[in-house]
Amino acid sequence: MAKKFIAELLGTAILVLFGCGAAVIAGADGTTGIGLTGISLAFGLAIVAAAYGLGPISGAHLNPAVSLGALLGGRIGGGTFAVYAAAQVIGAILGALVLYIIASGSAGWDGGLGQNGYGAGYLGEYGLASALVFEFVMTFLFVTVILGATQAGAPAAMAGLAIGLTLAAIHLVGIKVTGVSVNPARSIGPAVFVGGKALADLWVFLVAPLAGGALAGIVHKAGLTRAD
Template sequence: MTRKLIAEVIGTAILVLFGCGSAVIAGPDIGFTGISLAFGLAIVAAAYGLGAISGAHLNPAVSFGMVSAGRMSVAEAIQYSIAQIAGAILGAALLYMIASGKPGFALGEWGLGSNGYGPGYLGEYTLGAALIFEAVMTFLFVTVILGATGTGAAPGFAGLAIGLTLAAIHLVGINVTGVSVNPARSIGPAIFAGGAALAQLWVFIAAPLVGGLVAGALYKAGMTRAA
């Protein structure tokens, strides 16, 4: 378990450093498409580099989706989630140290790629839109993960399928919430940004967890009927 938890720390740090880093450091140059690809490629890298050790969940919504799918215990999911949050904080800390080395750097109200909604945040979508987007997209994301890693899935392609799905979700939704679908990914940057990012953090914990749990429960029900 220790090896698995270390892998989850490293993998989640990679996700935050690559994904949020692309927005903070290179955002004006690469745009939403580039940021979307950075998040997707980070997942591909972590999945193939660390997946054999821990499964590369990198996301409490995925771990608890595995619980509701009957593929993980609650105790394991809690340990994974703690490791993932620690990794996200590590990734955000490294990103802050790098980004703050540029003259004139300012953290801002939603700094380090924090998720948010409402007036002042990207497309200024409402709370309701943010909740629906995060719950639905996490549901779809976890559904893909469960299918790509389940019995009968094409071997060797899970990391690519999962990474491309995350990239597609970002292409659709960066303007809505910045795209979380991952409580750990949201917690790391919000801790450093504070303010509105921290006040709105509950949305990016609750909605993804609901989406992941529902995806796991439906997947389990489907597999049970198929059996």
Template sequence: MNKMIAECIGTFTLVLLGCGAAVIAGADIGLTGISFAFGLALIGMAYGIGPVSGCHINPAVTLGVVAAGRMRMGEAIGYMIAQVAGAIAAALVLMIIASGKAEYSIAENGLGQNGWGAGYLGEYGMAAAFLFEVVATFLFVVVILGATGAGAPAAMAGLAIGLTLVVIHLVGINVTGVSVNPARSIGPALFAGATALSQLWLFIVAPVIGGVLAGVLFKSGLLDSQGD
């Protein structure tokens, strides 16, 4: 149970602070600031809850760990339930906080939800959004599995993983708002309206594909030092 609580708190923190940076402070800090908000939130949680649960705080990461043979599916299901619960709670808290400002409208200002197409940030098409999410999640999970594998310097893992998330956001915010994390997408979408909900499937399917591909690569021994 302590692992589930840690995963719930960790995902709550990532979504509240990352999406909160976009919704509350986006006009002041810009895309670079939002990118660092997500990455720094992850770094903090990596060192805060990493010793408890491994700080997956992302169903795509958890499934990647399963695919790599480092976790059983039974435990993974509990992790993913906790992650989604944390993300939903964070989105609700963020909506309540943002609504405290008279000019705020969820229809106009959003809730940090992911998306694509006309009217969404860079207005990239669905194919570009899907490809970005698969590739970005794959690279993200490769870093995670490598940084937490045997022989890797454990003290540096959180920093490496968090900075990778920063770079992914710097490149991808205009494409999809960057998910690489189904829980991070599910939370805001539940409150953001019909368009976000209709597009949510992509931010579940694409990150899962990317995460599992990375796990399979490590399971094959091609990148895992344990396979040498």
């Protein structure tokens, strides 16, 4: 279990550092930076890297919503879920800390760390209902893909790629809506250091993704999204 804890911690740190780092350091402006497409790919590629590098140890959940889906889907037990969730949150905070140290070294840094949010002043200024629906539905779909790609009979060698591309696609659709969480740990890490609105909005990125992941696990357990 210690190895699994470390794998989930490192993997989630990779996700936050690569994904949020792409937004903060490489830039969302497609003219002078990598743009929204580049940021989307960074999140997806981070998942691919962690899945193949650390997946054989822990399954590379990197996300409490995924672990909750796995728990309710009958893949893991309650103790494993607790260990994974703790490791994921700690890993996200560490990843955000490294990003904070790097970003704060730039005179042009605006204080952001790729934090999630919604409403006035945040990206596309989508309202609360839009944020809740987006995060719930996309997390449900994301966890459904993960459970399907890792079920018995699925081509194991392709699972990491399928999962990473799904996360990239979700970002392509939704960065303007919420910055895309679908992962409570990914939201907690940057919010801890940014504070203010990021912390005030954080409940959305805890409740909606966990509810979406839970539903995906329940539906999978019921056999509606299982091959058998």
